[in-house]
Amino acid sequence: MADFTGKVAMVTGAAxxxxxxxxxxxxxxxxxVAIADIDAAAARSTAAAIGGTEKAVGIACDVADPxxxxxxxxxxxxGLGGIDVLVNNAGLHLTGYVRPVSELPVEDWRRLLDVNVLGVVHCAKxxxxxxxxxxxxxIVNIASMAAYKGENAYGISKLAVRGLTVALARDFAADGIRVCGVAPGFVASEAAMRLFPEERRDHYVNEVQLVRRLGQVDDVARAVRFLLSEDASFITAETILVSGGALTRI
Ligand SMILES: NC(=O)c1ccc[n+]([C@@H]2O[C@H](COP(=O)([O-])OP(=O)(O)OC[C@H]3O[C@@H](n4cnc5c(N)ncnc54)[C@H](O)[C@@H]3O)[C@@H](O)[C@H]2O)c1
Known part of the structure; x- marks a missing residue:
């Protein structure tokens, strides 16, 4: 396993x-690890569960607000002396924003772009x-499989995240900072499990994915850890899909 001893990581939306x-x-x-989340109480309790102040601290942070x-x-x-790695994970997603671009009210579009897109810019800067x-x-930015489809407002915000991964990689290279992305497919976070009906999940696993099991949060975490590690020191400006083959491209 890659060794991050002595490194400080900030992960947004990590409660x-x-x-x-x-x-x-x-x-x-x-x-x-700094657990930065808009829900400060949840961030603190997750930090305590991970191992207390030696291993993790909970920090209040609204990524949309510079x-x-x-x-x-x-x-x-x-508190921790600096930051070596950043994961831009905080995002608005799921049913509220998975709507055709013409149907999302403009104030929801603004919040979506403020959190999912400008949030990445504010944190990286x-x-x-x-x-x-x-x-x-x-830095690793969490995009989505939806970023490759152009089906809805959420996907367009994540397409911008993919674009930002390239633009920030070019911008920050001079400072020795690599910037990559991970684009998950359907992943069984509590929020996703709550909002996606079982039939839709079954459809993904049995008819859309090539790997016939539900994607787990740890599938994404392992890919992120690899891209942040020295093992990926020759990789930058790249977003990799972690979708069980739900989306294939040549
Ligand atoms: N679960 C999936 O199937 C899936 C698939 C593709 C991409 N993603 C992306 O992965 C990321 C995490 O997804 P999840 O399923 O774990 O979501 P989740 O809703 O379980 O967690 C999101 C976290 O972000 C925090 N957050 C929301 N707005 C914030 C803000 N403005 N500032 C700081 N923190 C904020 C929330 O409090 C929460 O702790 C999102 O960016 C999402 O778009 C998820």
């Missing part, structure tokens, strides 16, 4: 779901200097 699995995975590999992001990054720097000062770093 629950995929973000929590990523935070746990990095902590298990030796990192100290002031909140700057304050969160300042808190992590003050705020972490750049501390990563540069520590000799470089790595």
């Amino acid at each position: 629950t779901g995929i973000g929590e699995a990523i935070a746990r995975s990095l902590a298990t590999a030796g990192a100290t 002031v909140s992001v700057e304050a969160a990054v300042a808190e992590v720097r003050a 705020a972490c750049r200097e501390t990563m540069r000062a520590r000799g470089g770093g790595a």
